[in-house]
Amino acid sequence: MKEESTINKNDQNQVIDFSNLKLQAITNVTKQSGYFEINYQNGLTARLYILDATTFRLYIDPTQKFQEPEQSEAGLHAQIFVKDIYDSCGMNGASIRVTNTGWQIDTGIIKINLNKNSATLGVTKNGKTIFQEAKSVELTNSLTVQTLVDCNSNYFGGGTQNGRFTLAGEKVEIVNTNNWVDHGVASPNPFYWSTAGYGVIRNTFKPGHYDFDSASNNKITTAHEEKRFDAVYFFADSAYELLSAYHQLTGQPALTPIFGFYEAHLNAYNRDYWVEVNSKEKGAIKYPDGKYYREYQPKDLPAELKPKSIRETLNGEHGGVSYQFSARAMLDQYLEHDMPIGWFLPNDGYGAGYGQTDTLAGNLKNLAEFVKYANSKGVQVGLWTQQNLAPVDPENPKPDDRDFEKELVAGVTALKTDEAWVGHGYSFGLNATQSTAKMIAKIKGDQLRPFIITVDGWAGTQNTSTVWTGDEFGGEWEYIRFQIPTYIGEGLSGQPNVASDMDGIFGGQNPIVNTRDYQWKAFTPIQLNMDGWGKNPKNPFAFGGITTKLNRAYLKQKSMLLPYVYSIAAQATFTSKPMVRAMFLQYPNVPEFYTNLVRYQYLWGDNFLVAPIYQNTTSDEKGNDVRNEIYLPDKKQIWIDYFTGQEYQGGQVINNFAAPLWKLPVFVKAGAIIPVAPATNTPQEYLNLKKMRQFVIYPSGTSNFNVYEDDGFSAQYKQDRYVQTKISSSLRGSNLTIKINKAQGTYAKFDPEKTTELSIKTNKVPRTIAVLIGNKEVHLTEAENLADFQKHDNCYYFDQHYLTNPYLAEFNSNLEQTFLRIKLQPTNVCQNEITVEITGSASTAVPVNELPLKNEALIVPANLTQNDQKTTSNSITVSWQPVPGCDSYQLKIDGLLYSNIEKTAFTFNNLKPDTTHTFQVREIKELTASSWGAKIICKTKKTVNSKKK
Structure with a gap:
C-alpha cells in the first residue's frame, strides 16, 4: 500500500506518491528568512540552509514539516550536531542569481549550482567542480537515495568498518551488524568525506547503505531507510580541515583522562562461583594458592557442587581462600606482577552487580569500599551497564537496580555501555552516552570529564565517548590483521578514541599472538582486558614466562611515552589529527x-x-x-x-x-622530539612526576613539538585550563640548537617549578655545551657515570648504553644506543625559556638501506615474468632468474622502490581486481646496484575472492 501525505503548496492540495518519488524539474529558487526555498515541478519543496561560507544543509521533506530526525523510540533526545543546523548566520553573506541552467547560490567561497531541468545540485570552488549529483535525489516509501558523480577521488569515513580504512571501491553498511569480524560493522557513522574536498553527514538515525564501487559507472550512491532527505555538506582543501569541520558540527572528540591510557581490567566479580578441580579438568585455572579452580555461572552450577563453591566478590570480605576470587585480588596481582593498570571495571551487565546485600544502598556501600581500595593503589574504577542508568522506581529501588548518579558519588569515574544500549535506529546508544555525560556534569560539575566506552556509536559519538570495536576472538592472527585498518578508519571517521579487547574477549591460548597484540596496542589509545569469557584468563601475565615479560615491557613502554601520547590525544581533540x-x-x-x-x-x-x-x-x-x-x-x-x-x-x-x-x-x-617520563604502573604514579620534564630528541634539520598537559582528570580543559610548551630543534652542520619556550597557560594545582632533562641522539662527544635558563648562563659539569648523572642537576653525560626500553634488554644485547644526556636545575617554566647550544656533536646518518650506487658490471636479473598460477584478483606474483653471489634484489613497482628482497619471487598484495601494474628488477651487491631490467606489465585477475582480505 502506498503511503500518502497531503501538503499545501500555492493554495493547492497535492497528493505525494512515495512509491517512487524522483525530484522533477526545479521551478523556482527564492531566498527566504533563514534559508533558500527550492520548488519542484511535482509540488515538493526543499530548504537549503547556509550555515557558513563552506557549509550548507539540504533538507527535502515531503511532509513539509522539516522536523528533527525521528528518534529510535519515545523519550529519547540524542543530538547529532552541536552546531545549530537551522542557524541562518551564513545567509547574510550568500547571494543568489539566475544562470543559463538554473540558479547559483554564492557563499563567497563556494558556489552551489542548482540545475533547473535535471533537478540536480553541484558545487564549484575556485572554478572547479568538486561535488556533483549524477541525477536528482530519489525518495520512496522505504529509501532515500543520492547519486553522485565520482570525481576520481578517494573516500573515507563510515565509522567502525572492520578491516577497512579506505572506502573507495567498497560497499559499506551504515548499520550495526553486531558482527565483529572482518567487514562487520560495530559503530556505524553516517558521515563520509572525499579527497575531492567535501564531506557529508546524513542527519538521520536510520540505517544506511553506501556504495563507493564506481568502477562500472563512475557513480557513487548513498541511501538511508527513510522518506526524507536531510544532509549537511562541508567543503575544505585538506583532510585535516574536513575532519575539523566534521568536529565543529558534531563536537570535538572527548579528551581521554590520563588513567584511560593505561590498560583496564574488566570482569564480573559479583556473580560466578568457583569450585576446586584437578589440573586436567576442562576450564581449570591455576590460582595464587597453587590450586586449580573452575568457574561456573549461577545457572550452570550443579546443585551438588554449591556447598563446595566460592562466590566472587568485589572486596573479598570473607577472607582466606575466597579473597583470591575478588576484584581486589586481581588488582593486587597486576601490581605484584609489576604490570601497569589504570582503571578497573568490576561488574558487567549480565546479572552481576557490585554487591550482595538486600538493598541498593548496601550494594553502593560495597562499591564505594572497592573504589576506596583501588584509589589507594592509584587506580580508578568504572562500571559496565546493561540496564537503565537510574532505578525504574526511584522511590523504591531494587537491590539489582543501577543508579549512576549515586555511583558517581561513590567514586566511579568511567562507564561502559553494553548490550542494552545496542538498539536499532542509533539514537538509542547515542542518547545513553549523552545522558551519561549530563549526569556526570550534574554530579561532578567540571571536576570529572566524561570517560565512556560504547559499542553503538553514530555521528557525534566522539563528543562524549570512546568507540569500542566489539567482542572479538583472540589467539588468531585474523584478530590482529583486520583491526589495524579498522583503527586507521576510526580516525578517518572522526572517532580518534578507539578501544578493543587485548587478545580478544573470547578464544586465546596462543602466547605468540597474545604478545604481538600487546606490542602494537601499546601504540594505540585504549586497551581493555576483557576477562572471564576466553579460553584462558585475559590479563597480561596469564601465560607467564617470556610472554609476561614482553607484555610488561610494552605496557611500560606506553607509560614511558605517556607525555607524548597525551599530547597527540590533545591534537586529536583540538586539531582533529587522529592518534x-x-x-x-x-x-x-x-x-x-x-x-x-x-x-x-x-x-x-x-x-x-x-x-x-x-x-x-x-x-x-x-x-x-x-x-x-x-x-x-x-x-x-x-x-x-x-x-x-x-x-x-x-x-x-x-x-x-x-x-x-x-x-x-x-x-x-629523524628530527623527532618526544616528551617522555619514567616508567610507571598507575596513573597516580605518573601524576606524581609532574615536577620533571624529559625530552628525547633525534636531531635533523629544523623541527618542533608542542607538549600538552592538564590535570589529567577534570573537564576544565574545555575552559582552556591547560599548559602547552613548544620545544624546537635546529641542526645546522654540526651545530645544534634546542629551545624550550616558556610554558603557556595554567590549570588547577599546576606547579611551574620543574627540572628539565634532555636525551639527544648522537654518536660524538660534543665540543661545547652552552645553556641559558632565562637570561642566565648555566655551567654544566660532566658526570662520571650514569649514577652520578642521576644524582645531580646542571650536568651532562655521554651515555653509550642508552636504552629506549630497558625492559627489553634481556632479549637482545644490541639495543644500546648513544645519547648525550643533559639535566638542568628546577626553574619556573612559565617565566624562563631554555636554550641549549651544542657544537661538534652531530653526525651524518648512515642508513642501512641507503640508495646504492650504480655498478654497470653487475648482472641484470633475467626473465622477470608474472606467475599466472599464483596471481589472484588482489595480488600479483612475479619471479626472475637468480644472480649468483647476489646480496639481495630491488623491485620497482609502479615506480616505487621495494628493497631487501632476498628471494627470486615476490608477491605484491592488497591490489584491486582487474588492474595493471609495472615491474622492474635489479641486483644489489656490496651497496651497489645493477641497471634496471626491462619493464613488464602485469594484471590482477577479474574474479573477486569470496573471502576478502
Whole structure:
C-alpha cells in the first residue's frame, strides 16, 4: 500500500506518491528568512540552509514539516550536531542569481549550482567542480537515495568498518551488524568525506547503505531507510580541515583522562562461583594458592557442587581462600606482577552487580569500599551497564537496580555501555552516552570529564565517548590483521578514541599472538582486558614466562611515552589529527598511501611509524618472524629503528625486516622530539612526576613539538585550563640548537617549578655545551657515570648504553644506543625559556638501506615474468632468474622502490581486481646496484575472492 501525505503548496492540495518519488524539474529558487526555498515541478519543496561560507544543509521533506530526525523510540533526545543546523548566520553573506541552467547560490567561497531541468545540485570552488549529483535525489516509501558523480577521488569515513580504512571501491553498511569480524560493522557513522574536498553527514538515525564501487559507472550512491532527505555538506582543501569541520558540527572528540591510557581490567566479580578441580579438568585455572579452580555461572552450577563453591566478590570480605576470587585480588596481582593498570571495571551487565546485600544502598556501600581500595593503589574504577542508568522506581529501588548518579558519588569515574544500549535506529546508544555525560556534569560539575566506552556509536559519538570495536576472538592472527585498518578508519571517521579487547574477549591460548597484540596496542589509545569469557584468563601475565615479560615491557613502554601520547590525544581533540594516523594524512602526495597497500601500518602521532606483526610470515616455533612491505615515506627522510637506533632511508618499501618475538617494528622520524617520563604502573604514579620534564630528541634539520598537559582528570580543559610548551630543534652542520619556550597557560594545582632533562641522539662527544635558563648562563659539569648523572642537576653525560626500553634488554644485547644526556636545575617554566647550544656533536646518518650506487658490471636479473598460477584478483606474483653471489634484489613497482628482497619471487598484495601494474628488477651487491631490467606489465585477475582480505 502506498503511503500518502497531503501538503499545501500555492493554495493547492497535492497528493505525494512515495512509491517512487524522483525530484522533477526545479521551478523556482527564492531566498527566504533563514534559508533558500527550492520548488519542484511535482509540488515538493526543499530548504537549503547556509550555515557558513563552506557549509550548507539540504533538507527535502515531503511532509513539509522539516522536523528533527525521528528518534529510535519515545523519550529519547540524542543530538547529532552541536552546531545549530537551522542557524541562518551564513545567509547574510550568500547571494543568489539566475544562470543559463538554473540558479547559483554564492557563499563567497563556494558556489552551489542548482540545475533547473535535471533537478540536480553541484558545487564549484575556485572554478572547479568538486561535488556533483549524477541525477536528482530519489525518495520512496522505504529509501532515500543520492547519486553522485565520482570525481576520481578517494573516500573515507563510515565509522567502525572492520578491516577497512579506505572506502573507495567498497560497499559499506551504515548499520550495526553486531558482527565483529572482518567487514562487520560495530559503530556505524553516517558521515563520509572525499579527497575531492567535501564531506557529508546524513542527519538521520536510520540505517544506511553506501556504495563507493564506481568502477562500472563512475557513480557513487548513498541511501538511508527513510522518506526524507536531510544532509549537511562541508567543503575544505585538506583532510585535516574536513575532519575539523566534521568536529565543529558534531563536537570535538572527548579528551581521554590520563588513567584511560593505561590498560583496564574488566570482569564480573559479583556473580560466578568457583569450585576446586584437578589440573586436567576442562576450564581449570591455576590460582595464587597453587590450586586449580573452575568457574561456573549461577545457572550452570550443579546443585551438588554449591556447598563446595566460592562466590566472587568485589572486596573479598570473607577472607582466606575466597579473597583470591575478588576484584581486589586481581588488582593486587597486576601490581605484584609489576604490570601497569589504570582503571578497573568490576561488574558487567549480565546479572552481576557490585554487591550482595538486600538493598541498593548496601550494594553502593560495597562499591564505594572497592573504589576506596583501588584509589589507594592509584587506580580508578568504572562500571559496565546493561540496564537503565537510574532505578525504574526511584522511590523504591531494587537491590539489582543501577543508579549512576549515586555511583558517581561513590567514586566511579568511567562507564561502559553494553548490550542494552545496542538498539536499532542509533539514537538509542547515542542518547545513553549523552545522558551519561549530563549526569556526570550534574554530579561532578567540571571536576570529572566524561570517560565512556560504547559499542553503538553514530555521528557525534566522539563528543562524549570512546568507540569500542566489539567482542572479538583472540589467539588468531585474523584478530590482529583486520583491526589495524579498522583503527586507521576510526580516525578517518572522526572517532580518534578507539578501544578493543587485548587478545580478544573470547578464544586465546596462543602466547605468540597474545604478545604481538600487546606490542602494537601499546601504540594505540585504549586497551581493555576483557576477562572471564576466553579460553584462558585475559590479563597480561596469564601465560607467564617470556610472554609476561614482553607484555610488561610494552605496557611500560606506553607509560614511558605517556607525555607524548597525551599530547597527540590533545591534537586529536583540538586539531582533529587522529592518534592512529593514516599515512596519507602526513604524506598527501603519495598515491599509494590512499590504498590498501598501507592498510597494515600507520603513524602514531607526528613522529612514530608502526608496522605491526599481523600474520605468520616465516615464523619459527618461538614466534621470531619478519615483516615485509613497510612503506617508509620521503627519500629525504631518515627513519630510525626505535629500539636499536639503526637508520633507514625513506622513499622505499623495506622487506624482510627482522622482527624477533620481542620486537615490534617501530620507527621514529629523524628530527623527532618526544616528551617522555619514567616508567610507571598507575596513573597516580605518573601524576606524581609532574615536577620533571624529559625530552628525547633525534636531531635533523629544523623541527618542533608542542607538549600538552592538564590535570589529567577534570573537564576544565574545555575552559582552556591547560599548559602547552613548544620545544624546537635546529641542526645546522654540526651545530645544534634546542629551545624550550616558556610554558603557556595554567590549570588547577599546576606547579611551574620543574627540572628539565634532555636525551639527544648522537654518536660524538660534543665540543661545547652552552645553556641559558632565562637570561642566565648555566655551567654544566660532566658526570662520571650514569649514577652520578642521576644524582645531580646542571650536568651532562655521554651515555653509550642508552636504552629506549630497558625492559627489553634481556632479549637482545644490541639495543644500546648513544645519547648525550643533559639535566638542568628546577626553574619556573612559565617565566624562563631554555636554550641549549651544542657544537661538534652531530653526525651524518648512515642508513642501512641507503640508495646504492650504480655498478654497470653487475648482472641484470633475467626473465622477470608474472606467475599466472599464483596471481589472484588482489595480488600479483612475479619471479626472475637468480644472480649468483647476489646480496639481495630491488623491485620497482609502479615506480616505487621495494628493497631487501632476498628471494627470486615476490608477491605484491592488497591490489584491486582487474588492474595493471609495472615491474622492474635489479641486483644489489656490496651497496651497489645493477641497471634496471626491462619493464613488464602485469594484471590482477577479474574474479573477486569470496573471502576478502
